[in-house]
């Protein structure tokens with residue numbers, strides 16, 4: 001039996017980590033884990049349970065309480081908190097605005113990193129795990145590490161594209177919100193957003209989603225062939 005392939009995909013917000021990771025995993029028959037969804041789920045629980053998300057000590061004390069379960073089928077990823085479907089609630093503006101503060105708390109990270117490593121170890125054929133610290137901290141021995149980037153303008157335009165049919169967002173405001181979250185995620189003390197030394201950087205600014213997917217599938221196949 002072939003050794004499971006472990007793929008770490010990191011990068012700032014809006015670089016295409018989720019779209020790319022899901023598609024690559026589906027194409028290669030691998031599992032898929034969205035670690036950002038887990039930090040969002042933890043944040044949603046904190047907000048729903050009256051925890052002051054700006055009080056790191058309060059967040060740390062509560063970090064062991066929620067039960068967060070991620071489904072790893074790339075065709076239908078799921079996330080529940082204490083048995084309730086959290087897919088919708090974790091994408092609200094309120095959660096997005098609070099998630100960087102909650103994810104900076106070491107007790108939160110320790111709890112979720114444990115879940116992430118368990119999911120990777122349990123994946124029968126291997127897994128694509130996306131986040132901010134997968135290559136540096138969660139899975140330092142990953143078969144392949146990719147760090148996605150894109151210009152600030154491209155990322156903001158992509159995010160606004162998702163709002164089609166909903167209230168149109170101001171491009172400059174979207175760009176500022178992305179920059180603020182990236183600065184917080186890169187600036188925290190515990191496993192900040194960073195490119196691992198052995199990660200391959202892929203600038204997606206001028207690539208279509210299909211081109212990025214193809215690029216990563218090729219990188220994985222090269223790693224497999226070299227084993």
Ligand SMILES: Nc1ncnc2c1ncn2[C@@H]1O[C@H](COP(=O)(O)OP(=O)(O)OP(=O)(O)O)[C@@H](O)[C@H]1O
Nearest residue numbers: 012013014015016017018019158162204207208209
């Ligand atoms: N190469 C690409 N070209 C154009 N649009 C893209 C590309 N990659 C992703 N997108 C689009 O950009 C948006 C953001 O992508 P995605 O959610 O995958 O990014 P992300 O890095 O996971 O973001 P976040 O970290 O905030 O969750 C989506 O609407 C997606 O369809």
Ligand SMILES: Nc1ccn([C@H]2C[C@H](O)[C@@H](COP(=O)(O)O)O2)c(=O)n1
Nearest residue numbers: 035036037039099103131132133185
């Ligand atoms: N490995 C990770 C993944 C995510 N986070 C934090 C920081 C992000 O701003 C937030 C939400 O992630 P997204 O859904 O936008 O991918 O979660 C982290 O600290 N470490």
